[in-house]
Amino acid sequence: MKYRDRTLFGFLLILVSIAVLYWGSPMRTGSSTQEPVYAYTFIGLFALGFSIFTMGVLGHEDAYTAFISGFVLYVLVGFVITLILYITNNGIHQYTLEDVGSSAFWNEFGRLTITWPLRLVQLTGFLGWTAAEGL
Numbered sequence: 001m002k003y004r005d006r007t008l009f010g011f012l013l014i015l016v017s018i019a020v021l022y023w024g025s026p027m028r029t030g031s032s033t034q035e036p037v038y039a040y041t042f043i044g045l046f047a048l049g050f051s052i053f054t055m056g057v058l059g060h061e062d063a064y065t066a067f068i069s070g071f072v073l074y075v076l077v078g079f080v081i082t083l084i085l086y087i088t089n090n091g092i093h094q095y096t097l098e099d100v101g102s103s104a105f106w107n108e109f110g111r112l113t114i115t116w117p118l119r120l121v122q123l124t125g126f127l128g129w130t131a132a133e134g135l
Helices: 003-023 036-058 063-087 097-101 103-114 116-124
Strands: none
Touching: 003 036, 036 063, 036 116, 063 103, 063 116, 097 103, 103 116
């Protein structure tokens, strides 16, 4: 695949992930409960699309190195967003700095780092998605 093809394919995967998010949205379905299958599919497709899109943008020759670089960039963006959410009390605000030594804090921090696209959607209330237990 050429760089242009990788970028286009990654962008299309991101658009498909947004379509999945719309398809399972509480605003479209009219349900007050949110189905986790749509949320997890959105996260998976978005992460894959983000990584492949980054493969094309970064312009690596080797596909494996490019994909790993894209995934690392995805995790780094998630780390920064999780850190900002922690500082602004929008994410893992139930933990204090004294709790940093506990595994529960790091489990929550890691979960938010990987699922950051869904957390941003929930914070904005996009398509009726709100923060819910288990998502």
